[in-house]
Structure formats: C-alpha cells, structure tokens
Amino acid sequence: MYIMDEPITALKGVGESRSKLLSKLKIKSVGDLLYFFPRYIEDRSEVVPIFSLSDGEKQAVKAVVISKPKGIRIRKNLTVYSMPVKDSSGTLVLNWYNNRFVENAFEIGREYNFYGKVEIKYGKKQMDNPTYESSDSFVHTGRMVPVYPLTENLHQKTMRNIAKECIDASVGNINDYIPSYIREKYGLCEINYAFSSIHFPETKEDYDRAKNRFVFEELLLLQTGILHIKSAKKSENSNPMNIAFLDEFEKKLKFSLTKAQKRVLNEICKDISSTNTMNRLIQGDVGSGKTVLAFATMYIAAKNNSQSVLMAPTEVLANQHYISAQEFFNKDDIQLLTGSMKVSEKRAALEKIKSGKAKIIIGTHALIEDNVEFNDLSLVITDEQHRFGVNQRDSLKNKSDNVDVLMMSATPIPRTYALTIYGDTDVSSIKTMPKGRIPVITKLKKTDELKEVLENIYSALKNNNQAYVIAPMIEESEDIDYTNVYDLKHKFELAFKNYKVEIMHGKMSKEEKDKVMQDYL
Secondary structure (H helix, E strand, O other), X not given: OOHHHOEHXXXXXXXXXXXXXXXXXXXXXXXXXHOOOXXXXXXXXXXXXXXXXXXXXXXXXXXXXXXXXXXXEEXXXXXXXXXXXXXXXXXXXXXXXXXXXXXXXXXXXXXXXXXEEEEEEOOEEEEEOOEEEEOOOOOOOOOEEEEXXXXXXXXXXXXXXXXXXXXXXXXXXXXXXXXXXHHHHHOOOOHHHHHHHXXXXXXXXXXXXXHHHHHHHHHHHHHHHHHHHHHHHOOOEOOOXXXXXXXXXXXXXXXXXXXXXXXXXXXXHHHHOXXXXXXXXXXXXXXXXXXXXXXXXXXXXXHOOOEEEEEOOOHHHHHHHHHHHOOOOOXXXXXXXXXXXXXXXXXXXXXXXXXOOOOEEEEOHHHHOOOOOOOOEEEEEEEOHHHOOHHHHHHHXXXXXXXXXXXXXXXXXXXXXXXXXXXXXXEEEEOOOOOOOOOOOXXXXXXXXXXXXHHHXXXXXXXXXXXXXXXXXXXXXXXXXXXXXXXXXXXXXXXXXXXXXXXXXXXXXXXXXXXXXXXXX
C-alpha cells in the first residue's frame, strides 16, 4: 500500500482512542495527517539563560532538575506542583496546576528543555505549566514548533508527537505529482521537503517555501477541478422558462429596482430562458436588494408551474424570508420547512412539497434531508451561500435533474478571487444601494484600537441605535486562545452598564434564540 493511503493507526503511538480523536479532525490516513497543516509556526529556537529571562515573555530555557515536583494543596480542587531547576546563570521555579503526572516525569540531575511564559513573583523567576522534553529531543522546544487546530481532549504536545512520527515514517517515500519542469519554472520545492518544512521547518524561510508550494498546489488542483466541472456542465440542459411574467412581478413592487438590480435580473433571465442550466452567484452588501431578485426568479419559476427552493443558514433568516415572500405570493403556494417544526407540521409540509401544491419552499438545512421529495424542482437558491458546504448545496440541487442554481452572498469577494473560487459560476455584483439606504462601511481595527471601537459603539447606543458583536467561540477552550461569547458578554456589561447585553449562539434552544431576536428587533 502507498504510504499516503496507510491508516493513521499504522503510526507508532496512534491506537484506537487517538484514532477516534483524529477522525474528528477528518484525519484517517497518513496522507490526511500530512495535509493537516499547522495554524502557525512558533519560534522556540532561541534558548535563553535563566539570568536573562524576561518577565511576561514566552521563552525557552535549558536547565537541570534540582528536585522532583512537590505538590501543595492550595484549596479544594487546586494542587500546585512546583519544581526548581537551574543552569549556570541562575534558578527557575516551574509550576503545574492539578497535574499529578509531573511528579514522576523528571529525573534529578538530568537536563531538560522547557518553554513557557516567564513571570517574576516574590523576586523569583517562574514558569506556569511549561512545555517540557528531554534536552536531546527537539519536537516541542529548541526549534520552530507547529501549533495545530485541535479538538477536545487532543493536546498540542500529543498532536506534535504524532505529526513528527508521521513525518519521520513517510518523508522520502512520497511521489511528487507536480512535474520537475513545472517546479523549476515556478520555483517550487519538492513535496517531501515541503511536508517536512510545513510541519517542522528548520528556518522561517523553509516554512515559507513549503507554504508557497502548497498554495500553488491547491490552486492547481482547484483550477483542474473547475475545468472538469465546466466541461461536464456543457452537457447539462434545462427546460427554458418563459420570462414574460417578470413584468407582472415588477408591478407588485412598491419601489423601483435600481439599475444594478435590473442588470443582474436581466442576466438571471437570460440564464433561465436558455437551454443551459444556470449557476450564478449574486454578491452585494446587506441592503443592496439581492433578496427581491431571488423572489423575482422564484415568481417566474412558479408561473412556469415548477417549484423553487430558498435555503437559508438559520431559522431566524428562513422565517424572515417566509414572511417577506407573502408580499409576492399566495400564502397557500408557500411552504416553510425547518428542523424545529413539530412532527405533525413537518409531515404536512413534506406532503405539500411532494404533491407540488407548494411552489415556493423556504427553509434551512432541513431541506436536504433524505425524506424531502419534490414534485418538479427547477430552481435552487441559497442565501449566505458561504455558510453552506459544497456537499450541502449539491444535496439540494441533486433532488431533481438539471436544476438552475442561484447563490447570494453579502461577503465581499474580490473579482480575481471570485473567478478562482467560483470559476464554474457566473458572478453578478450589485455595487449600488437602493435609494434611501445607508451605505455599509467596513473598517479593519487592530486590538490596540479597541478603545476607539468601544467609543463608536457607545456613540451609537446613545443615539438609540443597536450593535452586535460576533465571537469566534461559544465557550472557553484550553487549547485555543480565542474570545468566547460569555467572556465577551461580561466585558460589554462592564463597558456599557446602562445598556442590556444579550447573547445568542447555536447551543441555545429555538425558544431562547427567538426571544433574543424578538427583543433585538
């Protein structure tokens, strides 16, 4: 068997339990692990004498153990294990919290490498929970060290050990599918060197060369895949729609479409009235008028006696679309389908969709479930399409033959990037806002500019406006140092004591989320 296809359990130190943890990160083979790149590389190559350690800095030191760790119970559920170490320049105290395993991890008189944040307490230099290894080992200290994205119960030290075993076992035995003449032309390094240097580089330059090679590789594979998809799409045919009903829809509007909206709508109509299937992305800021174009397209489909689906990433957004759709469609023709519906409601909805009585179907991920059957699906629309995986969109599209696809996104995508990522897709942009709409202003602020951000929020609140803040995590994680929702709420409650601060996240019940949204709206 080719080394890349070997199961991850073939590696030393990977048994059944670790294999299950790695599978959560979609790592099942040696090849999967090789392509599981670090989030970043941390430079721990400089070993500093104890005398020169700086307060507040993360630094590496090489020192000899004076005595084994001694546990002191501070209070219930908190025991500190302290161990003194020394080098020729001074003494350092190392502390571990509730980690009884360190008691037997060291030998007195033996030299080890340590890495952690230095603190000076009571005149003594200390490190809390430092990473450690034997002085003749250079996986976690004394070098450029990888830092990986992890899952619960899988720690950086374990992940590094497994990755190092993987590199040692496989590098030198991997075939490079990029021909040498292409590598020479674009200055790309060879694949075995690249894998070794992306995980455990000797220098920053080695890491950058490896990263450059894999960026090129990813784009090469992406473009090759897009060419394959394009060639396949040329053979797809759809039933052209009669677009004469567009005038009828526009008469229902209480406003006039902008020039940009009309241009994009004309592009859509050209697609759906042809014998080729549509695959189009509409991008535009929030409030630019993408949704009305979706409803216009769904209106044409309904008048052509076929079904159309609008899939939203959240139930809140799906419900908003459902309410808005009632301005343009007979309520009996519209059906909402979400995961939180009662069994009886869902059963009735599925029957209405299967029979064809529902021409306009709006919902969430529930639409892609196996038990959802359509009568004559001809149009699939995904809102905030970047929130869905490719497989999720395809699952919905594949519920009928040769379906027209329309995607919407408020995420700004540069044209060159859009052509790369959506090379098999026609891209339409709405760059102007409807009359009376306030333009969206996007600014990038650094952490040290937080005070200015808070002042702007406070100014908005004083003018009876609202604000929302997105956190990258729901709860605190031991291995990932990201801001979580609960900490953020506490900070904002301290900063804005006279204003109500609420949270909303995916682990809350539907009732809790609905209440927060209703209070916000």
